Amino acid sequence: MDSSLPRVVIEDVRPAVDAGRYPIKRVLGTAVHVSAAIFKDGHDLIAARLLVKSPDKSAAASWDAIPLQYRFDPDRWYATFTAQTLGRWQYTIEAWPDAYGSWQSDLRKRVAAGQDVATELIEGAALLERAARRARGAAKRQLVAAAAVLGGASDTPIQERIERALDASLLPLIDFPLEEAARTRAEVFELIVDREAAAFSAWYEMFPRSQTDDPARHGTFADASERLPDLAELGFDVVYLPPIHPIGRTHRKGPNNSRSSRPGDVGSPWAIGADEGGHTAVHPDLGSVTDFEAFVKRANELGMEVALDFALQCSPDHPWVAEHPEWFFRRPDGSIHYAENPPKKYEDIYPLNFWCEDRVSLWEACRDVLLFWIDCGVKIFRVDNPHTKPFAFWEWCLADVQARHPDTVFLAEAFTRPNRMKALAKLGFNQSYTYFTWKNSKWELRELMTDLLAGEMAEYYRPNFFANTPDILHEYLQSGGRSAFRIRLLLAATLSPIYGIYSGFELCESTAVHEGSEEYQDSEKYQIRVRDWHAPGNIRDDIRLLNQLRRKHLALRQLINLEVLHVANENVFCFRKWADGEELLCIVNLDPHRPQETMVSVPVEKLGLPAETPYVVEDLLSGDRYTWQGRDNYVRLDPAARVAHLLRLPAATRAVA
Numbered sequence: 001m002d003s004s005l006p007r008v009v010i011e012d013v014r015p016a017v018d019a020g021r022y023p024i025k026r027v028l029g030t031a032v033h034v035s036a037a038i039f040k041d042g043h044d045l046i047a048a049r050l051l052v053k054s055p056d057k058s059a060a061a062s063w064d065a066i067p068l069q070y071r072f073d074p075d076r077w078y079a080t081f082t083a084q085t086l087g088r089w090q091y092t093i094e095a096w097p098d099a100y101g102s103w104q105s106d107l108r109k110r111v112a113a114g115q116d117v118a119t120e121l122i123e124g125a126a127l128l129e130r131a132a133r134r135a136r137g138a139a140k141r142q143l144v145a146a147a148a149v150l151g152g153a154s155d156t157p158i159q160e161r162i163e164r165a166l167d168a169s170l171l172p173l174i175d176f177p178l179e180e181a182a183r184t185r186a187e188v189f190e191l192i193v194d195r196e197a198a199a200f201s202a203w204y205e206m207f208p209r210s211q212t213d214d215p216a217r218h219g220t221f222a223d224a225s226e227r228l229p230d231l232a233e234l235g236f237d238v239v240y241l242p243p244i245h246p247i248g249r250t251h252r253k254g255p256n257n258s259r260s261s262r263p264g265d266v267g268s269p270w271a272i273g274a275d276e277g278g279h280t281a282v283h284p285d286l287g288s289v290t291d292f293e294a295f296v297k298r299a300n301e302l303g304m305e306v307a308l309d310f311a312l313q314c315s316p317d318h319p320w321v322a323e324h325p326e327w328f329f330r331r332p333d334g335s336i337h338y339a340e341n342p343p344k345k346y347e348d349i350y351p352l353n354f355w356c357e358d359r360v361s362l363w364e365a366c367r368d369v370l371l372f373w374i375d376c377g378v379k380i381f382r383v384d385n386p387h388t389k390p391f392a393f394w395e396w397c398l399a400d401v402q403a404r405h406p407d408t409v410f411l412a413e414a415f416t417r418p419n420r421m422k423a424l425a426k427l428g429f430n431q432s433y434t435y436f437t438w439k440n441s442k443w444e445l446r447e448l449m450t451d452l453l454a455g456e457m458a459e460y461y462r463p464n465f466f467a468n469t470p471d472i473l474h475e476y477l478q479s480g481g482r483s484a485f486r487i488r489l490l491l492a493a494t495l496s497p498i499y500g501i502y503s504g505f506e507l508c509e510s511t512a513v514h515e516g517s518e519e520y521q522d523s524e525k526y527q528i529r530v531r532d533w534h535a536p537g538n539i540r541d542d543i544r545l546l547n548q549l550r551r552k553h554l555a556l557r558q559l560i561n562l563e564v565l566h567v568a569n570e571n572v573f574c575f576r577k578w579a580d581g582e583e584l585l586c587i588v589n590l591d592p593h594r595p596q597e598t599m600v601s602v603p604v605e606k607l608g609l610p611a612e613t614p615y616v617v618e619d620l621l622s623g624d625r626y627t628w629q630g631r632d633n634y635v636r637l638d639p640a641a642r643v644a645h646l647l648r649l650p651a652a653t654r655a656v657a
């Protein structure tokens with residue numbers, strides 16, 4: 001017989017990811033609502049509390065305790081704390097039989113029934129004495145005094161003894177079990193608290209070398225700085241640069257991914273490392289590290305942040321290849337095989353061998369690259385193909401860096417099987433790319449959003465919806481014309497609080513290298529591209545407006561407050577977003593070529609809207625107002641004019657669930 005078996009059962013603690021194996025994520029300043037099923041056999045009451053430790057506390061420091069409150073329906077216990085410090089928090093729950101509380105409630109019943117409780121009071125006194133033995137200071141003295149009264153010291157009248165016994169202020173003095181073995185402690189859960197930028201931001205990706213008006217003149221950080229006011233004016237929060245390091249010459253790729261380059265070809269920036277240096281050096285044609293710092297400073301002054309690419313791979317000319325040959329995979333003939341991400345071949349780079357014998361120094365060197373750029377003012381990293389490096393490496397590296405710099409944000413660029421993408425997010429990536437780029441039809445979008453919002457995923461996976469990337473120009477954009485770009489922009493910016501576009505999207509660039517390919521023609525990955533950022537047909541107005549609306553409306557800053565609504569037309573996608581009493585209804589024509597019409601079914605009962613009398617809805621995109629009535633209302637969207645309505649519904653006449 002095992003007397004250490006728990007007296008109280010604690011189950012199903014929420015929120016949690018994989019029963020606590022991985023941390024949940026929240027944004028600074030938000031409330032964390034914790035709940036659990038807590039119960040025991042028999043009739044005793046239960047005492048339960050949430051224990052919380054903020055990141056600034058040492059492992060030995062004591063926990064902050066918050067009492068849990070029981071709710072009969074749904075038979076669970078609840079408590080809330082506010083995440084007020086960046087970094088990794090811990091929380092757990094403990095519970096024990098509430099011996100004195102149980103006795104109190106029993107006494108109350110007997111007194112109400114007019115029973116003689118003299119013996120019970122002696123028992124109560126014994127309980128208080130036991131509690132006093134475990135208590136300290138003032139609590140101990142009060143418990144001793146109360147025990148004396150209950151026990152009938154100095155002939156206290158029975159009525160007074162009963163009143164003292166039932167005194168509610170006695171319970172908080174006994175915030176521990178009467179015997180230690182009766183305490184049940186759940187496992188320790190973790191919480192990552194990030195700043196809001198980790199969960200809400202508009203990204204713009206650009207190649208600094210293309211910030212020039214002549215393809216023969218390599219753009220510099222100074223040129224790129226001149227672009228910043230425009231990006232700030234369009235409302236972007238993050239400017240993300242592909243790798244800014246020296247580019248290898250051996251096996252350098254030429255335009256359109258050709259395997260050979262001619263003199264003057266600039267090569268892929270992901271082919272990191274040359275004579276001029278590796279991951280902590282800056283491409284000499286872009287400028288110096290000091291110039292980069294000035295670029296970061298300028299962005300910050302304009303209210304934006306700079307995100308850098310973190311691509312752990314080396315061109316054959318990277319200094320590490322000569323200095324640390326042991327960090328690479330050698331084939332039997334001594335050569336090194338190039339990197340791959342099947343079916344893609346990266347003939348211009350070597351992968352690193354993360355499990356080599358010298359792995360500790362390799363892992364630390366990779367970590368130190370991040371610390372170097374953090375010292376230059378970078379706080380956001382877009383991590384290239386993280387799924388081709390060990391999970392164990394990321395779990396260690398991210399925790400190590402964020403313990404020093406809890407304001408650092410990591411975006412995982414993994415396009416791979418779902419479980420692997422989820423695993424990276426669980427291991428600590430603060431945001432993740434998704435399949436959004438490939439989800440263009442209504443059922444695909446519905447399925448994507450359902451996946452992201454369902455169950456535990458929303459606890460740890462923050463999607464960053466890129467509408468395009470230098471690697472992905474979807475067929476929908478290739479064939480849909482300007483309206484397709486407007487539709488995809490609107491979807492990205494409203495479905496997800498984090499979204500991004502890559503340069504050229506605003507100009508509706510849509511030419512693929514060949515039919516059936518998602519690669520851009522004359523891709524900027526291999527050559528300098530000069531553009532007129534105000535070229536006719538651009539969608540800058542859409543971008544500016546959407547970024548403004550995103551900042552203004554809390555509903556668009558949060559992910560999970562989204563519900564896809566049914567509409568009959570398969571080309572129309574409709575969803576509602578809400579926050580703080582505000583209710584938005586987004587209706588999008590997914591067909592870039594033809595007008596589409598449908599009836600939209602407004603959940604009037606749920607939203608507390610009048611079912612009989614008319615109400616006015618306002619389109620935040622156009623400023624137009626419409627008078628609607630009841631549930632079913634007609635909508636027609638002609639993509640030549642507008643691709644969507646983003647309607648603000650009138651305030652609810654009663655509370656919304």
Ligand code: Z3D
Binds near residue numbers: 272
């Ligand atoms: C992607 C990167 C580019 C080119 C390749 C080139 C390679 C190395 C890739 C490798 C990872 C990531 C980037 N998905 O653009 O590929 O497309 O042709 O071989 O220079 O860089 O880093 O987005």
